[in-house]
Amino acid sequence: xxxTSMHPAANSPQGSTQNSQQAPAxxxxxxxxxxxxxxxxxSTTLLAAYDHDIxxxxxxxxxxxxxxxxxxxxxxxxVFSPENFTYGETKGEPILLDALHEYLSSTGQIPPxxxxxxDRLLITSGxxxxxxxxxxxxxxxxxxxxxxxxxxxxxxxxxxxxEAEILEVPVDEDGMQVxxxxxxxxxxxxxxxxxxxxxxxxxxxxxxxxxxxxxxxLSFAHKHRSVIIEDNPYGxxxxxxxxxxxxxxxxxxxxxxxxxRTFSKFVAPGLRVGWxxxxxxxxxxxxxxxxxxxxxxxVPNQHLIARWLAxxxxxxxxxxxxxxxxxxxxxxxxxxxxxxxxxxRATDPDGGFFLWVTFEDETIDTEDLMPTAxxxxxxxxxxxxxxxxxxxxxxxxxxxxxxxPDRIDEGLERxxxxxxxxxxx
Ligand code: PMP
Numbered sequence: 001x002x003x004t005s006m007h008p009a010a011n012s013p014q015g016s017t018q019n020s021q022q023a024p025a026x027x028x029x030x031x032x033x034x035x036x037x038x039x040x041x042x043s044t045t046l047l048a049a050y051d052h053d054i055x056x057x058x059x060x061x062x063x064x065x066x067x068x069x070x071x072x073x074x075x076x077x078x079v080f081s082p083e084n085f086t087y088g089e090t091k092g093e094p095i096l097l098d099a100l101h102e103y104l105s106s107t108g109q110i111p112p113x114x115x116x117x118x119d120r121l122l123i124t125s126g127x128x129x130x131x132x133x134x135x136x137x138x139x140x141x142x143x144x145x146x147x148x149x150x151x152x153x154x155x156x157x158x159x160x161x162x163e164a165e166i167l168e169v170p171v172d173e174d175g176m177q178v179x180x181x182x183x184x185x186x187x188x189x190x191x192x193x194x195x196x197x198x199x200x201x202x203x204x205x206x207x208x209x210x211x212x213x214x215x216x217x218l219s220f221a222h223k224h225r226s227v228i229i230e231d232n233p234y235g236x237x238x239x240x241x242x243x244x245x246x247x248x249x250x251x252x253x254x255x256x257x258x259x260x261r262t263f264s265k266f267v268a269p270g271l272r273v274g275w276x277x278x279x280x281x282x283x284x285x286x287x288x289x290x291x292x293x294x295x296x297x298x299v300p301n302q303h304l305i306a307r308w309l310a311x312x313x314x315x316x317x318x319x320x321x322x323x324x325x326x327x328x329x330x331x332x333x334x335x336x337x338x339x340x341x342x343x344x345r346a347t348d349p350d351g352g353f354f355l356w357v358t359f360e361d362e363t364i365d366t367e368d369l370m371p372t373a374x375x376x377x378x379x380x381x382x383x384x385x386x387x388x389x390x391x392x393x394x395x396x397x398x399x400x401x402x403x404x405p406d407r408i409d410e411g412l413e414r415x416x417x418x419x420x421x422x423x424x425x
Contacts, residue, residue, distance in 0.1 A: 030141070034160040038153050039385035047379055055411030057398040058379040060203060060265075060353045064402070066324060067268045071313050072304050079303040088299040090287050092123025092275070096306040100275060103309045109236065110277070113252035119280040122287060125297045127233050127262030127274040131158045131196075132293075133286045134229040134258045134276070138194050139164045146192035146226075148176045150356070150386030150395070152203040155196050155231060166388045167192060173347070175199055175209025178216040191224035199247060201234035201352025204386045204397035208350060211244055218251050231260045234352035236318060239326035241350035248277065255279035263305055265353070266318055271301040322351075329355070331405035332398060335412040340419075353401040358383075359394045366396040369422045376421070378414035 043058045104110045124130045141163035147156045149168030169181045185191045199209035230247045248259050262274035336346050347356045366382040383392030
């Protein structure tokens with residue numbers, strides 16, 4: 001495997017020089033060179049090519065041993081009936097909208113001001129479609145989109161697919177440095193049209209935006225009329241520390257907040273079901289946009305989730321996940337400390353899936369390290385995947401959620417061997 005194949009640009013049509021030398025370029029749309037793909041998603045295919053055992057710290061997937069698949073197998077008998085295999089309503093199956101609203105209300109995930117208002121919810125095909133709808137509705141070519149740095153690859157890549165200009169705003173242990181965004185705006189006189197943020201248990205850094213920063217970000221957005229895409233797949237997976245209000249809780253019924261949520265991280269990613277929580281006017285437009293994408297999210301999957309929620313499946317399941325992920329995160333933090341003392345800085349998340357590791361030695365290039373790591377039998381996502389400008393070459397993202405503590409130890413020992421080999425080669 002060549003290291004360059006890890007870079008998103010290699011997935012674009014321009015990445016293939018073979019054809020472009022032989023035939024005239026195809027009449028692609030101007031956005032085609034912004035369709036950079038995702039190093040994260042490509043890693044699934046990359047790993048499939050290896051036939052030895054690999055500890056997978058790369059993909060941000062829930063632990064396979066903890067998916068509620070037995071519940072689904074039981075419920076499926078009722079759900080897999082002919083009427084659930086036809087088209088559904090674009091906004092989502094009413095049974096799921098009701099069960100979801102009930103679940104979110106009863107777990108304090110909808111501010112009281114918004115309770116009872118089903119006109120804000122639209123069921124999507126995963127969180128990714130929520131992001132796509134958000135950027136599609138608000139980004140015209142050349143618009144400025146601010147994202148965190150590092151940011152969730154697929155989020156910034158979606159903004160780029162609508163030809164956004166990306167502004168990377170650094171993240172520290174309190175989340176996005178909103179003051180840097182303010183300074184940039186004051187200096188250039190140009191505020192971002194959209195701010196893309198994962199404020200809680202950020203992907204990839206695992207950090208959580210502090211309350212003062214949340215308030216500051218909201219004031220900034222109100223002052224400049226910037227739309228905030230609040231991507232919140234991990235918020236309910238807190239295993240330590242005090243819970244913080246979502247931006248949408250701090251500013252209920254705010255038309256500038258476009259909330260993106262998903263069932264992928266607390267139910268099952270393969271079902272490909274998520275939702276957006278947005279102003280009803282915005283939802284109308286999102287429904288129209290979704291109708292030209294896929295008409296509706298997978299109907300049987302929506303019914304599976306609806307029944308599972310309605311029978312109370314989520315309550316104990318989420319608690320089980322929190323306990324397991326806490327244990328796994330502690331195993332990963334302890335393993336890193338034991339095996340890389342003084343060599344790395346690692347974040348210390350209170351929830352979610354990820355640890356962000358930065359090597360003190362800036363000459364370590366985690367894209368170059370990757371082939372050796374895979375040979376040793378461990379996978380991660382290299383830092384530059386999380387920066388449109390390709391920063392963070394000496395950093396990497398580790399997902400602690402998918403492996404048991406024993407496997408985490410094994411994976412980190414393999415990573416240790418890979419770094420030693422890489423240094424000596
Ligand atoms: N946003 C973030 C921050 C994520 O981590 C993910 C999943 N990795 C998504 C969105 C996409 O979610 P889904 O798999 O439901 O499309």
